[in-house]
Amino acid sequence: MNDSDIIKALHTLRSVEPDKQWLASSRQQLVRRIADSQEISDFPAKRSSILVFFNAPVRLSLAGSFLAFASIITLASAAQQSLPGEPLYSVKRTTEQVERAMPADEATQTKRSVEFAQRRVEELEKVAANSADTQDNTVVQERAASYRKTLARAETTEATQESARETGVIKESAETLAMVLSESKNGGDFTAMLRATIANRLAACQDEEIRIDIQNLLAEGDVASLVEANELSVRCTE
Amino acid sequence: MSEKQFIILYDTYAPKIYRFLLSKVSAVETAQDLTSETFLKAWDYVQSEKNTDIAHPAAFLFRIARNLMVDYYRVHGKRKEISLEDVMDKNMGDSEMGNTDIAKNIDDKIDMSQIKDTLAEMSQTHPDYADVLVLYYVEDIPMTEIAHIMDRSEGAVRVLVHRALKELQSRIKSS
Numbered sequence: 001m002n003d004s005d006i007i008k009a010l011h012t013l014r015s016v017e018p019d020k021q022w023l024a025s026s027r028q029q030l031v032r033r034i035a036d037s038q039e040i041s042d043f044p045a046k047r048s049s050i051l052v053f054f055n056a057p058v059r060l061s062l063a064g065s066f067l068a069f070a071s072i073i074t075l076a077s078a079a080q081q082s083l084p085g086e087p088l089y090s091v092k093r094t095t096e097q098v099e100r101a102m103p104a105d106e107a108t109q110t111k112r113s114v115e116f117a118q119r120r121v122e123e124l125e126k127v128a129a130n131s132a133d134t135q136d137n138t139v140v141q142e143r144a145a146s147y148r149k150t151l152a153r154a155e156t157t158e159a160t161q162e163s164a165r166e167t168g169v170i171k172e173s174a175e176t177l178a179m180v181l182s183e184s185k186n187g188g189d190f191t192a193m194l195r196a197t198i199a200n201r202l203a204a205c206q207d208e209e210i211r212i213d214i215q216n217l218l219a220e221g222d223v224a225s226l227v228e229a230n231e232l233s234v235r236c237t238e
Numbered sequence: 239m240s241e242k243q244f245i246i247l248y249d250t251y252a253p254k255i256y257r258f259l260l261s262k263v264s265a266v267e268t269a270q271d272l273t274s275e276t277f278l279k280a281w282d283y284v285q286s287e288k289n290t291d292i293a294h295p296a297a298f299l300f301r302i303a304r305n306l307m308v309d310y311y312r313v314h315g316k317r318k319e320i321s322l323e324d325v326m327d328k329n330m331g332d333s334e335m336g337n338t339d340i341a342k343n344i345d346d347k348i349d350m351s352q353i354k355d356t357l358a359e360m361s362q363t364h365p366d367y368a369d370v371l372v373l374y375y376v377e378d379i380p381m382t383e384i385a386h387i388m389d390r391s392e393g394a395v396r397v398l399v400h401r402a403l404k405e406l407q408s409r410i411k412s413s
Binding site for chain 2: 001002003006007009010011012013014015016017018019022023026027029030031033034035037093094097098100101102103109179203204206
């Protein structure tokens with residue numbers, strides 16, 4: 001089988017089509033969302049010209065709509081302060097995902113990456129500060145402080161492929177620690193959950209040397225070793 | 239971007255995004271949900287940035303889809319093996335080809351099955367290889383767009399495609 005045969009075989013995957021009924025219903029859902037958002041965005045433009053002609057109950061109703069709209073804005077703004085495990089955190093991440101998805105030049109992308117990594121470290125510090133277990137907190141906070149220093153250097157020096165990779169590792173490692181710490185506040189075992197996360201990544205890690213290092217750190221079992229293993233597992237699967 | 243333009247974007251890219259996501263998740267329903275979510279998120283962005291034209295719509299949508307996949311894996315753990323058999327069976331049933339060339343269908347199905355299994359394996363060990371092969375050879379996304387999607391230079395993508403193809407070839411030969 002040569003390259004041409006492989007490419008032909010890849011082309012056969014084009015015949016996989018989504019279910020037509022689902023495609024249509026998903027389209028309808030999107031059209032409804034678009035219509036809803038258009039109604040909200042059209043409202044402020046119209047109100048100044050028509051509001052004075054409405055009677056009191058209608059004005060009251062419009063005021064209610066305006067308050068609802070203002071609440072959405074407040075919600076989005078409040079989400080920026082949210083931490084992993086909190087209800088508004090998904091709103092914050094959604095905003096970031098869209099921001100990240102936007103095309104940008106290399107310098108802007110680097111700046112965004114460092115900024116997002118700094119947010120994850122900041123969240124980690126806050127979650128650790130709110131956590132009950134002081135032993136876990138100390139180890140995690142020391143690691144967060146080390147991440148913060150590395151990111152500060154990345155901000156001031158010229159971006160390289162290596163520094164971009166390091167930023168990615170820090171972002172992912174800090175995010176994992178913050179999420180696991182946050183989950184452990186709901187009655188979970190921080191160490192056990194972190195182990196499970198590392199084990200999942202270990203399955204995808206192809207570098208034999210790093211695999212052995214991770215397994216040795218897991219065998220040691222203390223929090224500092226697990227934090228180190230978490231970072232290594234991210235490094236191996238990045 | 240107007241709502242009409244965005245719906246056109248949906249009609250154009252929904253099947254592509256769906257196929258891309260289906261090459262990574264085991265369940266058709268999950269691929270469907272993630273595809274819907276990709277477009278809802280994309281519209282939310284378009285809505286929040288009025289009068290902003292999306293310079294690279296394919297890159298814009300595939301990047302959102304990839305980020306959703308990352309979040310999906312984070313929540314659901316390690317990658318699972320792909321399962322396209324039911325989709326393939328259904329497509330064969332829906333196909334306009336009907337029963338005109340049953341022997342050819344069987345041959346195609348064997349090729350598809352082998353390719354999809356190997357791509358699924360690659361998704362676990364070399365996700366970028368699997369992504370670039372699906373984007374370039376299945377979805378016909380140009381190198382320049384893939385470069386935007388994967389945050390790499392066009393040259394780096396070209397090298398990645400070459401390596402991914404070799405890797406796929408080697409895996410198929412050894413299977």
